[in-house]
Amino acid sequence: MSFTRIKGIGIWVAMLMCVVFLVAVVPGSGKAAQREKIKLRLAAGHPYAPGCFWIVGLEDFFCREAEKRVRERTKYNLEIKSFYGGSVAKLGEALETVQNGLADLGLVLPVFEMAKLEPFNFTFWTPFTTSDMDKALRAALKTIDHFPMFEEILKKYNQKRCGAGHTPQSSYQLITKFPVRTMDDLKGKKLGHGGPMLPWLAALGATSVQATYNEVYTSMDTGVIDGYSMPANVVTGFKIYEVGKYFTNVDFVATVTAFITINLRSWNKLPKDVQDILAEVGNEYSWDIYKRCLADQNAAIDVMKNAGVAIYNLPEKERARWAKTLDDARVAAKAIASCKGHGYPADEIARFYIKTLKEDEGVKFPYPPTLDMK
Numbered sequence: 001m002s003f004t005r006i007k008g009i010g011i012w013v014a015m016l017m018c019v020v021f022l023v024a025v026v027p028g029s030g031k032a033a034q035r036e037k038i039k040l041r042l043a044a045g046h047p048y049a050p051g052c053f054w055i056v057g058l059e060d061f062f063c064r065e066a067e068k069r070v071r072e073r074t075k076y077n078l079e080i081k082s083f084y085g086g087s088v089a090k091l092g093e094a095l096e097t098v099q100n101g102l103a104d105l106g107l108v109l110p111v112f113e114m115a116k117l118e119p120f121n122f123t124f125w126t127p128f129t130t131s132d133m134d135k136a137l138r139a140a141l142k143t144i145d146h147f148p149m150f151e152e153i154l155k156k157y158n159q160k161r162c163g164a165g166h167t168p169q170s171s172y173q174l175i176t177k178f179p180v181r182t183m184d185d186l187k188g189k190k191l192g193h194g195g196p197m198l199p200w201l202a203a204l205g206a207t208s209v210q211a212t213y214n215e216v217y218t219s220m221d222t223g224v225i226d227g228y229s230m231p232a233n234v235v236t237g238f239k240i241y242e243v244g245k246y247f248t249n250v251d252f253v254a255t256v257t258a259f260i261t262i263n264l265r266s267w268n269k270l271p272k273d274v275q276d277i278l279a280e281v282g283n284e285y286s287w288d289i290y291k292r293c294l295a296d297q298n299a300a301i302d303v304m305k306n307a308g309v310a311i312y313n314l315p316e317k318e319r320a321r322w323a324k325t326l327d328d329a330r331v332a333a334k335a336i337a338s339c340k341g342h343g344y345p346a347d348e349i350a351r352f353y354i355k356t357l358k359e360d361e362g363v364k365f366p367y368p369p370t371l372d373m374k
Helices: 003-025 030-034 053-073 094-099 114-124 133-146 149-156 198-203 213-221 232-237 264-269 272-306 316-328 331-341 346-359
Strands: 036-043 076-083 105-108 159-169 173-176 190-193 207-210 227-230 246-249 255-263 310-313
Touching: 036 053, 036 094, 053 076, 053 105, 053 255, 053 272, 076 272, 094 105, 094 159, 094 255, 105 159, 114 133, 114 149, 114 255, 114 331, 114 346, 133 159, 133 255, 133 272, 133 346, 149 159, 159 264, 159 272, 173 232, 190 198, 190 213, 198 207, 198 316, 198 331, 213 227, 232 246, 232 272, 255 264, 255 272, 272 310, 316 331, 331 346
Parallel strands: 036 076, 036 105, 190 207, 190 227, 246 310
Antiparallel strands: 105 255, 159 255, 173 227, 173 246
């Protein structure tokens, strides 16, 4: 073989290698170009801000982790575009926004959807059950999984839960503009909450006022309300300590307050492997939020102390008085009766939840709630 021919073959081999190299690195070529992009829109009423740990977790964990796992484990690219703070859905509008397809995913808060999602508020029915978020979350998830009715309710609104996807919340306390040492201090005062705890506040002698977290600062600053029932880390997250200088550790109850849903049409269009990943990350979201909430809760008292807030721990004897007053007022029984009156097996739900807390989570009730009107 002549040198000239060998030289020619070498040139062609070199050229071929260059072409292969270019195909591998040019944007839009190769395997990446074959990936189908899936775009989903997510809506939530609270803002993306340091204090809203449930929204920060929704964005930084649920959205990003779902995108990452889909990219790594499937042939698709997932993009979740988020809309927070009322830009697409205000508080209390996420359910309808997902139902109508204006968003594919939403963080739904049953406390603002009492007419449509009343049974989902069962962790708010019974005061003084447990202040442990992890126990409340596990018992709540078992309760929801036990009753097919919960998924049937969501199906009416053209959606389903995205995995478990529930948001635990640490125990509810009081942030006020006045000192609270006994139940008598609440008489005549205007105290706010998002909804389910309003009968509790009224039974304790206060005038209960419905208000969202987004409204608390201004409402307290302008005198519309004198205080609000919320966890310590929400007080610091929304900087309510700037307008309320008295914080009382009551330990009303730890709850499960929100969950991620997905539009059924959007869900059914997704490939099975993408569905599985969204459900998987949705399940893990609950525990990511638990960890974030716990970290914020542990730091919240120090933040308030440094801001000059007076911290008071309600003595156990006085707490027992509050618990008896709420039980005498049958706040749990009335909530259950109301829900049952709307056609739901509320008494079965409440009893299953209480039983699960006792038997599975080892919760001991110093003040067992009365679940019926007798």
